[in-house]
Amino acid sequence: MRKTKNTIVNEGRPRAEIPEIFVKTTNAMRAEYARAHLRVKGGKYVYLAWKDGDRVRNFYLGQKRNRALPTSGARAGDRGRRRADQVSISVGQNGKKSKR
DSSP states (O other): OOOOOOOOOOTTSOOOOOOOEEEEEEETTEEEEEEEEEEEETTTEEEEEEEETTEEEEEEEEEOOOTTSOOOOHHHHHHHHHHHHHSOEEEOTTSOEEEO
């Protein structure tokens, strides 16, 4: 006998609706709207794609951001301050630096 999988659903938070994206296309003398979607090509290039009659049109939007890289250097700055606090350099009366 196979057991059925139980899924946990959080009923307290409503799910967001997927937004619809449309592109204005011009055919002869009238304007029409075509449904569009985002497409990622090559792993990092983002395009807006839609069908215009029998053809598929693409519009380049830019490169995808690399979210694996750290965006804030706060930790590196803290370490530098700690090292500076440990080794203090002061200027004496004769103008020469001396380590304490």
